[in-house]
Amino acid sequence: MKNKSVFGIGFDIGGTNIACGLLDGEYRIVEKLSRRFEPLGEDGIAASMLELSRALCEKCGASLENAAYIGVCIPGSVDAKNGVVIDAYNLGLHDSAFRAAVERTFDKPAALLNDADAACLAEARLGALRGTENSMLVTIGTGIGVGIVLGGRLFHGGRGLGVEAGHVQMDIHGAGCTCGRSGCIEALCSATALARLAESALGEAIALPVLVERAKNGDPACKRVWDEYAFNLGNALASYINILDPQLIALGGGVSGAGSFLIDSVRPHVDKNSFFRQPTPVTIAELGNDAGLAGACIYALESL
Amino acid sequence: MKNKSVFGIGFDIGGTNIACGLLDGEYRIVEKLSRRFEPLGEDGIAASMLELSRALCEKCGASLENAAYIGVCIPGSVDAKNGVVIDAYNLGLHDSAFRAAVERTFDKPAALLNDADAACLAEARLGALRGTENSMLVTIGTGIGVGIVLGGRLFHGGRGLGVEAGHVQMDIHGAGCTCGRSGCIEALCSATALARLAESALGEAIALPVLVERAKNGDPACKRVWDEYAFNLGNALASYINILDPQLIALGGGVSGAGSFLIDSVRPHVDKNSFFRQPTPVTIAELGNDAGLAGACIYALESL
Numbered sequence: 386m387k388n389k390s391v392f393g394i395g396f397d398i399g400g401t402n403i404a405c406g407l408l409d410g411e412y413r414i415v416e417k418l419s420r421r422f423e424p425l426g427e428d429g430i431a432a433s434m435l436e437l438s439r440a441l442c443e444k445c446g447a448s449l450e451n452a453a454y455i456g457v458c459i460p461g462s463v464d465a466k467n468g469v470v471i472d473a474y475n476l477g478l479h480d481s482a483f484r485a486a487v488e489r490t491f492d493k494p495a496a497l498l499n500d501a502d503a504a505c506l507a508e509a510r511l512g513a514l515r516g517t518e519n520s521m522l523v524t525i526g527t528g529i530g531v532g533i534v535l536g537g538r539l540f541h542g543g544r545g546l547g548v549e550a551g552h553v554q555m556d557i558h559g560a561g562c563t564c565g566r567s568g569c570i571e572a573l574c575s576a577t578a579l580a581r582l583a584e585s586a587l588g589e590a591i592a593l594p595v596l597v598e599r600a601k602n603g604d605p606a607c608k609r610v611w612d613e614y615a616f617n618l619g620n621a622l623a624s625y626i627n628i629l630d631p632q633l634i635a636l637g638g639g640v641s642g643a644g645s646f647l648i649d650s651v652r653p654h655v656d657k658n659s660f661f662r663q664p665t666p667v668t669i670a671e672l673g674n675d676a677g678l679a680g681a682c683i684y685a686l687e688s689l
Numbered sequence: 690m691k692n693k694s695v696f697g698i699g700f701d702i703g704g705t706n707i708a709c710g711l712l713d714g715e716y717r718i719v720e721k722l723s724r725r726f727e728p729l730g731e732d733g734i735a736a737s738m739l740e741l742s743r744a745l746c747e748k749c750g751a752s753l754e755n756a757a758y759i760g761v762c763i764p765g766s767v768d769a770k771n772g773v774v775i776d777a778y779n780l781g782l783h784d785s786a787f788r789a790a791v792e793r794t795f796d797k798p799a800a801l802l803n804d805a806d807a808a809c810l811a812e813a814r815l816g817a818l819r820g821t822e823n824s825m826l827v828t829i830g831t832g833i834g835v836g837i838v839l840g841g842r843l844f845h846g847g848r849g850l851g852v853e854a855g856h857v858q859m860d861i862h863g864a865g866c867t868c869g870r871s872g873c874i875e876a877l878c879s880a881t882a883l884a885r886l887a888e889s890a891l892g893e894a895i896a897l898p899v900l901v902e903r904a905k906n907g908d909p910a911c912k913r914v915w916d917e918y919a920f921n922l923g924n925a926l927a928s929y930i931n932i933l934d935p936q937l938i939a940l941g942g943g944v945s946g947a948g949s950f951l952i953d954s955v956r957p958h959v960d961k962n963s964f965f966r967q968p969t970p971v972t973i974a975e976l977g978n979d980a981g982l983a984g985a986c987i988y989a990l991e992s993l
Contacts, residue, residue, distance in 0.1 A: 462965075471966070519847025531932075535839065535847070542934025543823025543839070549964040550932040556861045557872075557924055566927070566962050568861075620861055623870070628835075628854040628932060630846025658870050660853035661766075662775070 393685060394438050395456040395678035397500065398430065400475035405437045406678045407447060412511060414675050416445040424476045427483045431490035454689060455487055455495035456681030458503035462547050465539075465684070468497045471546060496685035498539075499547050503680030504637060504672070505532020506539050510683050512671035513635040520631045522670060523622070526638035528563070529571040533629065539684065551575075555621055570621040574614070576639045583610045597643045611650065619654020626655070626665045637670030644669055697989060698742050699760040699982035701804065702734065704779035709741045710982045711751060716815060718979050720749040728780045731787045735794035758993060759791055759799035760985030762807035766851050769843075769988070772801045775850060800989035802843075803851050807984030808941060808976070809836020810843050814987050816975035817939040824935045826974060827926070830942035832867070833875040837933065843988065855879075859925055874925040878918070880943040887914045901947045915954065923958020930959070930969045941974035948973055
């Protein structure tokens with residue numbers, strides 16, 4: 386790091402790892418470090434974050450004192466305005482004033498966001514959704530995370546409790562979702578759902594890149610799995626379009642690694658099932674895994 | 690009409706009838722008249738509107754000259770900002786600058802809204818959604834019409850092309866919808882869907898109030914139909930809640946005539962399938978059939 390004056394420190398807290406990044410004034414991640422942690426309550430997690438950021442500063446010769454703010458994103462329901470984690474099952478946090486714990490620990494102002502929302506904000510400011518006022522990021526990983534930008538700002542839900550659009554139901558008689566409903570978009574369109582579909586059709590587990598490569602090359606069994614998945618995902622996106630009429634949808638997360646093959650596969654289903662004559666364009670997210678961390682910092686600066 | 694100075698004239702244009710109302714300064718409909726018409730193009734429809742409003746003014750001794758503005762709502766996709774009907778199949782209007790035709794014909798400023806949006810705005814200002822900032826009206830009639838208020842204002846969709854939330858899919862393998870998709874919320878939850886469900890289960894058509902009365906009184910066959918319908922509708926509302934997290938949902942249209950019996954029937958399904966711990970309350974709309982007409986006038990005044 387040439388300039389030792391740090392603008393922001395971002396954290397992306399997962400179920401087993403914390404990633405920490407130092408960001409410059411343009412939200413570029415100039416240094417990054419990740420390590421395993423034990424989620425031992427809000428103060429315990431904040432202490433792990435402090436330790437990790439000290440190690441990162443030491444590694445690159447920066448001073449933690451120079452950090453102006455902290456941005457944190459987590460997997461779970463967040464009341465962003467009040468800095469409260471409503472439910473984050475794999476962090477063991479429920480109705481937790483986690484932002485306050487972070488601010489106390491670092492003695493700096495902090496912002497707290499859901500990870501899908503954070504990634505969406507980053508894509509809207511720096512990535513695939515740049516220049517849009519009303520758009521969505523659909524992150525396709527273990528689950529489905531959806532962030533929505535409306536009027537150029539992150540939409541936190543009508544009661545400020547966040548967006549859980551992965552739990553819009555698309556198959557009322559379908560397989561159970563982790564949330565307890567049947568046939569949620571997450572249950573049919575997550576990377577987990579694709580893996581399950583593939584394993585059930587092929588009789589064995591298959592790595593996603595292998596599945597994609599074989600489907601591309603016309604392997605009939607893999608192509609059938611991929612086509613069924615694309616049918617499901619295209620239908621899910623069309624439902625989002627019919628309710629929100631977004632200008633653009635970006636796809637992120639593991640499955641989005643299939644790139645233009647994914648877009649080309651879902652496109653016909655999106656077009657056929659959109660109510661609007663001009664279906665919303667669908668593209669691949671640009672910022673990858675660092676989007677959440679950067680988005681949390683952007684939110685910190687924009688909301689402070 | 691005591692005071693002959695009219696504030697606004699509202700029109701609710703259906704497939705076969707136009708309703709026209711004179712509204713006072715508090716958006717109360719003081720006089721109303723409805724008649725059949727032939728939808729003969731944008732200028733033809735505007736001419737029918739003028740004729741009807743003249744008849745109404747004559748009937749109640751008001752002067753059309755005193756009307757300050759016109760509010761119009763129609764069944765179809767509307768670009769409200771630009772006053773354009775995108776598609777209104779039963780009016781035969783497509784990409785029609787209908788607002789301009791109305792303004793030309795009346796020589797007064799006009800506003801144009803989709804009918805579900807208009808009813809939603811009226812409920813938000815005068816009815817069941819009064820006092821909410823982020824809420825929805827779900828009108829359950831021949832189809833499903835959904836209006837959304839966000840930040841206290843009508844949400845026109847991210848591209849301004851309107852909201853078509855009746856065409857969110859809830860049964861990917863289900864029966865065809867009028868829009869061409871399978872298993873849309875409209876295909877499972879409209880009054881038409883309920884009537885079809887009842888006819889198929891009972892072997893003959895049944896009037897909605899009779900079905901409701903019999904289900905209330907514990908008639909087993911009618912109760913089964915009603916319970917299945919409530920299951921579908923409750924699931925649909927839960928999906929809206931999971932994506933938008935509204936403060937309140939009001940139900941309007943024919944099926945909402947079942948009142949608290951409807952609310953009590955859908956409530957358990959809404960609660961069970963909402964991701965949020967505190968499910969959004971669901972209530973019955975207050976303004977009835979005149980909501981669209983009043984909402985169009987409110988929109989006219991608020992946007993002029």
